[in-house]
Amino acid sequence: MEQIAFDQLQEKLYYEKMANGLDVYVLPKHGFNKTFATFTTKYGSIDNHFVPLDKNGPVKVPDGIAHFLEHKMFEKEDGDVFQQFSRQGASANAFTSFTRTAYLFSSTSNVQENLTTLIDFVQDPYFTKETVEKEKGIIGQEITMYDDNPDWRLYYGLIANLYHHHPVKIDIAGTIASISDITKDMLYECYHTFYHPSNMLLFVVGPVEPEEIIAQVRKNQDSKNYSEQPSIERIFDQEPQTVAEKLSTLRMNVQTPKCMVGIKTNDASQQGAEMLKKELSLNVMLDLLFGKSTQHYNDLYREGLIDDTFSYDYSQESGFGFAMIGGDTSDPNKLAEKVKEILLQSTNGSNWDEAALQRSIKKKIGGFLRALNSPEYIANQFTRYSFNDMDLFQIVPILENLTLDDINQSAKELISEERMSVCQVLPK
Amino acid sequence: MNITTETVKAIDGVKLHQIKTDKYKTNTIVWKMKAPLSKDTVTLRALLPHVLESSSAAYPTTAKLRAYLDELYGASLYVDLSKKGEYHIISMTIEMANEKFLSDQTPLLRKAFELLSELLLRPLSNNGAFDREVVESEKRTLKQRIQAVNDDKMRYANLRLVQEMCKDEAYALHVHGELDDLPLITESSLYQYYERALAEDELDLYMIGDIDTNEVEQYVRELLPFKNRPVKEASLIRGNDSIEPETIKEEQDVKQAKLNIGYRTGINYGDPEYSALQIFNGIFGGFSHSKLFINVREKASLAYYVASRLESHKGLLMVMSGIDNSSYGQATSIIEEQLEEMRKGTFTEEEITQTKAVIQNQMLETMDTARGVAEVLYHNIVSQKKMDLTQWMNGMEAVIKEDIITVAKKVQLDTIYFLHGKEVQK
Structure with missing residues (x-):
């Protein structure tokens, strides 16, 4: 042991x-x-x-x-x-x-x-x-x-x-x-x-x-008779860089429209510390663009384009990874357009500075401590991390060492018009 | 077993409840404001906390306020509303890291109390009115929050059942307020209501974490000065003795039908029979070993979810299930049969023991989260009873089969609500 x-x-x-x-x-x-x-x-x-x-x-x-x-x-x-x-x-x-x-x-x-x-x-x-x-x-x-x-x-x-x-x-x-x-x-x-x-x-x-x-x-x-088993062979087809559909709309029995913008990563082959750093820096980047303390969030909220259902997240597993941004909205086309615009112009790095980065890192560290109160979080996330050779308990040290260069680089790698798509749910 | 010790002290108008424990990495403050549920105030109360959490005099925009929270190691701030019996309760929660787990030792607890004080006592306002733009944008969000229930059919069916069942009672009001009243609210009418709520509501503060209780008491005295006030009591409505059950069917464009059934029990949290009612609910439909799960789901394959739950301060029992449009007759008769089995006492001593074990387990698990501790202890405020965890456990242990049968016989069908798609079979 x-x-x-x-x-x-x-x-x-x-x-x-x-x-x-x-x-x-x-x-x-x-x-x-x-x-x-x-x-x-x-x-x-x-x-x-x-x-x-x-x-x-x-x-x-x-x-x-x-x-x-x-x-x-x-x-x-x-x-x-x-x-x-x-x-x-x-x-x-x-x-x-x-x-x-x-x-x-x-x-x-x-x-x-x-x-x-x-x-x-x-x-x-x-x-x-x-x-x-x-x-x-x-x-x-x-x-x-x-x-x-x-x-x-x-x-x-x-x-x-x-x-x-x-x-x-x-x-x-x-x-x-x-x-x-x-x-x-x-x-x-x-x-x-x-x-x-x-x-x-x-x-x-x-x-x-x-x-x-x-x-x-x-x-x-x-006490159980398990014999040794060869490693499992899983087969996945080659995935193109582009998205399958740029836009889809679903007509449903709803009153409030919904809109999400997604971007898929061009490379989901990382494992271990490299993957952990990528996931954390992309989540910090999204926080710097769309968090409640940002100008973007406040503008979108004031314009009535988003409400408290708005969310953003990047997650990756072996072989696929994507960011998703959106929620309920009064104007799904305008929200899609704004979110894409914010993402595309962010690669010039003008949306963040050292102070905002440090604030976002503090927020993530506090969030991690809060999550450690939850046995469910610890067991589920530790397992997910371990299956990707990542270590849950490295989150704080990796966050503390993130730099603006890391954020800029992550943004440049992820954000590309051809890997973006929009999905909307609209009232019938 | 780790029994939680609560120390309670009234500090003028605020009742301070402290629960000292070192098991969390954070400290949690839960602020509660309670008033009777009423048509006149429900929408004002639903809007108020959202206006208060969006900005303040010192942090005049959400961006500035949220940047400050991020600075405090992502202190979380959220508000929510609940209906408990005849009361409408506003909660405001601040949870912040305990600095002993950080490399940076800035004391965060005092800052959290200063922030709570700032949000409650120094809102962004001018001449007896809140900021107009803030109120308008929160009204828009509240409207979306009220409407959102229409887009989630499970919640919608539950809401519709309560509206039908309690149509002449305040309990039928929407927890997030009524759409019709929203346009009438102005930045000054809301401000007037804010002053009234701070002066009249029953106020409770729960502090959970590895804290120094004297220090916390000092913060409350200094930062949250509220005058003493009489508790406003709502009259308790227990429902009629004899009920003429109603069936409401509604057609909508849905693939899965929702069957929600409401019963009156006449038994509230804190009543002597409440423990027996909880065990009744556990054997009947509360868990995956319950009669409803076994008979509606496992045996008849009619549903993925089927469960019952209690509205503990309102004496209601609610069954909910998602079924095929054509299964209405079969599902309602299985549910009715299972209730009849309960009344006849067709359940074993083993089922009773099993259900007690699961309910006790559930309670202890709830007490492992700071929010859960505050919610459980707050039942005492709403019910005006004083019950600690040991008494609760003992009450549960003492229940015998006859008690459960007695309770089962008090459960009366009130309303069947069925939301179905187009091709329903008659």
């Missing part, structure tokens, strides 16, 4: 790689009632084209299968795992993102039992023809719920505009048509390919003794 201390933050992280390849991290949080644990596989909606374990050639699987698999993991021969967690006083959940599937519980008692339940249920798939068919009705309702949600449609609509081929453009839950093709055999094939411990990470945060937790997991894993 390794220990990594972060003195300024007064935190200590414990780590061990199990014999079967599983990464286990424990962050003790004394004073808290709750223990929160996530058990995550590096497998999400984008992993739809791969070479399955024990096969020679690649397969393409139906859209939405990773999410479908997540739902089906909770059902076992002897009943529902939710029931078992709640008998042990825990609440359990799961989510599927573009790149990850995470199973989690939180509890203030019976932590040992709950942790065993979490690990065991994720490592013991049980799919039958009947249970797979029954789930299609439930997920069908989940899909129609999102179909009616204009913010959801705007977000995914914009991603679909940005990308020609990359599977990030596919809805995580798939469509009613695509999930109708899913069979139990496909679920087993995906499961055996992506749920090997060497592709997974367990994170436990709460008022726990790290030695005990790690010993418990070690014993649990040693």
Whole structure:
């Protein structure tokens, strides 16, 4: 077991790689009632084209299968795992993102039992023809719920505009048509390919003794017969520099129009410290352009072009990355035009100075401290960072060392008219 | 278990609640202003905090105010509004880093109190009126905030149910105010209301973090001087003894229908039967082990979400679900059947124990966040009861099966609201 201390933050992280390849991290949080644990596989909606374990050639699987698999993991021969967690006083959940599937519980008692339940249920798939068919009705309702949600449609609509081929453009839950093709055999094939411990990470945060937790997991894993697995071969098509669509408009049952401007990065190959620095400097740059303390924000607000739904963010994963800026607006065309104009003219560097940079860095550091109050943030983000070889606890030192040159360079690399797209939701 | 200790002290017109703990990296101040919910003031109250958080005399633009907050290591400032029973509550929260985790040791807590004082007592104003441009732009944003509910069908269905169910009660008012009243508000009428609210509202301040309680008390005395005032009490409306249930169906362009059902329980937070009501709700629909989840979702595959929740200061039980347009009949009858099972006592001792464990777990988890601590403790102010966490836990433990059946029999159907798309089956 390794220990990594972060003195300024007064935190200590414990780590061990199990014999079967599983990464286990424990962050003790004394004073808290709750223990929160996530058990995550590096497998999400984008992993739809791969070479399955024990096969020679690649397969393409139906859209939405990773999410479908997540739902089906909770059902076992002897009943529902939710029931078992709640008998042990825990609440359990799961989510599927573009790149990850995470199973989690939180509890203030019976932590040992709950942790065993979490690990065991994720490592013991049980799919039958009947249970797979029954789930299609439930997920069908989940899909129609999102179909009616204009913010959801705007977000995914914009991603679909940005990308020609990359599977990030596919809805995580798939469509009613695509999930109708899913069979139990496909679920087993995906499961055996992506749920090997060497592709997974367990994170436990709460008022726990790290030695005990790690010993418990070690014993649990040693009792299971995992053989070594070759690394997973995932296939992605070459993505052009340009966007697939410059503009799309969706007519929906809304009263207030919505507008988002997106830019995709031309290079999403970075990992580790380089990727962390890029993500942080682009988020600082967006803050310098659109934060509440900027002239741009105040002008847009006064003109009535934005309201408190306005947001901006850059995020990247292996193979794709994009910035998104926008929200509800009275004039979606004018907002799109203004946001693009602000972005394009920012590459001359006249929007920021040293004082504004230092202020934004302070704001981000304070925001990070606030986030460290949240066990959910720590576990989820640490896992996301780790899957990209980044270290969550390097955020503060990297922020403190950002310079105006870094910001200028990031802006120049990201901002380009040909990689921008606009998505709007308009009243019918 | 980590029990939170609250020390309460009235400092003239402000009740100061301090919760000292070293588990956070930040310190949090939650400022609460409470007044009875009423048509005359609901829109003024919804607008006021947004005007106050946008600027002040010392920081006359949002850009200047926000730059100052960024300077204080991204101190977060936000306001929100809530309805609790017959009351309309304004909250203003400031959360700032505890400097012991920073390389820069500037004391931030005093600055946060100075800022709260500045925002509350020195707004951008002139001759008894707020700044016109600020008020106009916040009115525009408030209008969008009120309208936004129409674009989120889950919230919309919930709002429509409450409007139908409580149509002759103040509780039907929109928490963000009423659109019709918005154009009538001026920079001077809002200023007059601001003076009245500061003079008459019940004021509570929650301070949560690794703080020196004497120091905080000193800040409140010095920076937040408010005169003593009598508490304004709203009359408690418990609903009629016998209810003629109503069904409201509304057609809109939606793919998924929303089924929202409202019941009256006659039991409020702080009442002796409230613990039993919470357990009833947990077995019936509050969790993923509950009857509604198992029967509507897992067995019948009708829904992705189906749940029930309590409006704890209003004695209401609300069921909500998203279903296919054609599933109305099947879903309503399963929900009614499950309520009948509750009344008949068709649930096991194991379900009771399981539900108690989950509810207690949920409470302890809520107490792990500073906001959660303030919200839980504030129930005591709204209900005018004095209950600490230990009493709450003991009350929960003492509930037996008969108590839950008694409560289940008090749950009366009031209104079924169904928002559906075009191809609905009769």
